[in-house]
Amino acid sequence: MNEELVRQVLEKYFSNFKEYHLLILIGFTVIIALIQIIQSIWVSRKIEHFKSTLKKSEIKYSKYNQLQVEALSKIYQLLTDFSEQTLIIIKEINLASPERTNNTTKKWLILYKTVYFTFSKEKYILPKRIKEKYCSIFSQLENMAEYIASEKDMSEMFYTRDDGEVEFMGDETDRITHYDKLIKCKKDGIFSQTIDNITELRKEIELYFENIE
Numbered sequence: 001m002n003e004e005l006v007r008q009v010l011e012k013y014f015s016n017f018k019e020y021h022l023l024i025l026i027g028f029t030v031i032i033a034l035i036q037i038i039q040s041i042w043v044s045r046k047i048e049h050f051k052s053t054l055k056k057s058e059i060k061y062s063k064y065n066q067l068q069v070e071a072l073s074k075i076y077q078l079l080t081d082f083s084e085q086t087l088i089i090i091k092e093i094n095l096a097s098p099e100r101t102n103n104t105t106k107k108w109l110i111l112y113k114t115v116y117f118t119f120s121k122e123k124y125i126l127p128k129r130i131k132e133k134y135c136s137i138f139s140q141l142e143n144m145a146e147y148i149a150s151e152k153d154m155s156e157m158f159y160t161r162d163d164g165e166v167e168f169m170g171d172e173t174d175r176i177t178h179y180d181k182l183i184k185c186k187k188d189g190i191f192s193q194t195i196d197n198i199t200e201l202r203k204e205i206e207l208y209f210e211n212i213e
Contacts, residue, residue, distance in 0.1 A: 009150045064125070065212070071122040072130070078118055082111045083198045086144075092192045093151065098158035098166060105152035112145050130204050137197035144194045147182065154178045 035131055085108045092104060125133075127206075157170025157178075168175070 021073050024176050031192050067125045069209075069212075071125050071207060075115075075118055075122065075126075076202060078111070079113050079198055079202050079205075082108075082115055083103075083195065083202070085111050086191075086194055086198065088091040089151075090147065090195075099160060101155040102152055105148050105155065108148050109152065110146065112141065113147070113165045116141075119188045122160065125181055130201070130208065133201050137201065140193050140197055147190055150181045154182065 005046065085104070089108055092100065096104065096176055123131060157175055158166050158168055160166050
């Protein structure tokens with residue numbers, strides 16, 4: 001009888017223990033599942049936020065890149081025209097008529113001002129190397145512009161008669177002032193410096209486009 005009682009008590013105890021243990025296992029399983037669900041939601045949101053940020057950065061960089069390409073394309077064409085007009089000046093400066101000299105120098109000065117204002121306007125978007133290169137040659141281009149302006153002013157003191165002879169009709173003091181200025185600029189090798197500087201600046205732009213291919 002005692003043995004039977006002990007057996008019943010033990011069966012009841014282990015039965016309760018099994019139920020309690022089962023409840024604990026179920027509880028742990030539910031908690032782990034909830035943790036995994038929460039982690040999954042958190043990771044998904046993080047990934048979506050990262051994708052959104054990355055997309056915005058790509059759009060921003062793409063727009064920035066596009067603005068650079070447009071600005072540099074415009075400047076490169078201007079520099080090409082500028083170089084060609086400079087070569088015309090070099091070729092004709094001592095051979096052309098006063099009227100022809102006046103025309104070519106005016107064209108050069110217009111191009112110079114266009115290059116200057118375009119660089120000033122687009123400077124904020126240009127790559128650092130190209131900005132630095134332009135700044136390094138700016139003073140030399142200013143000297144060239146001063147020389148060309150003197151050539152233009154000098155040419156306006158002369159005119160070509162119907163018989164082809166050139167006649168002076170300006171102020172002699174102004175002529176001497178411009179002449180001295182022109183001689184000084186020529187001694188400084190201003191023509192070759194200008195061509196070299198424009199060429200180097202164009203090469204910097206070419207290098208930029210080669211690197212984004």
